[in-house]
Amino acid sequence: MKLKGGGMTFYADSKYPVNDELSGAHALQFEKFAQAGTWGTADQRLAVIAEARQAGIEAGLLEAPEDGGAESTVTLPEELCAVIRTLAVDCKAVDMETYQRARAAGLSDPEYAELVAIVSFVVDLDVFARGIGVPLRPFRDPQPGNPLRDIPEEAVPEKAFVPTIPNVPDCGPFGTELYGGHFKPYIMRGLSLVPDEYRAHVALEQAQYNPLPKVPVVEYCHHAGLTRPQVEVVAGRVSALNDCFY
């Protein structure tokens, strides 16, 4: 299956309706996978997400699609593959040692943050496809381009494994703009060492869960047919199964 066009056609094969906001956000993320990131080339990023997806298939958590799309020419070090696989299929086992193994395999902090981001995003998109009963979407051909490799000077060590940009008002002008001038919980700021991945994280969050300003509004319903308590049952149960304390 070759995907053409934008969000409106992205899940055209679904038996169940998928709104344009979700389709568009997911189509855009698949395009981002195929572009150079801040730290990885497109071919390297494709190798990472392909490893994560393959781990899910081998664990029985995903069904192999007939057309998985583009394949990377990059061979990742075995130590890095182990980190990617743990993050993809055994989230509850991920800890500081996982991070230290990634660093020992040669990743810098921002490279690790980008890896965590794109593995988390591809798991997200694959869970969604499985959740509505369509084949996993094919990966797109990697596009040429070089990573910018820039580190936001506002990022500092806080309480996470990697530096993050603090909340307003300690985040400088760049952080203030990135956060829209508002408080952001750590779950969002966690990827701020790589601002482009932070923005992608926010975009998925807003389409899939709630627009951020609406998160505290319990009466707000973002998904057709679902009340906020019903949404929280699914959210809470998934996180419990993943042993996620956060």
Added chain:
Amino acid sequence: MNPEALVRPELDTGVPHGAVLLAYADAVIGTELDALDNARTAVAEALGPGAVSGVAAVAANFSKNDRVANGIGIPIDDMVFKGTGELREQLGLNAYKSAENTFRHMTSD
């Protein structure tokens, strides 16, 4: 909502069609495709076909967030930590491996 049902799904969530939603959440990140097919159909019948992409999106989103949280090693935010001691104890959350990322920085209240 009864939060204890999130870790003990045999309990009543107190939410309409909560059991259907719990079964879907278990199936969508589980390995049994038949169970997922049945759970998806049950969501569509109970809440309407339009709700299927919504529950899938929420399950996907928190699959993402759990990996970001554990992968980056973030603690829970201070204000959440201070107000949830009893609930965390009740649900057994303090025993999660990822709780280390919080207790490295904070003392349980």
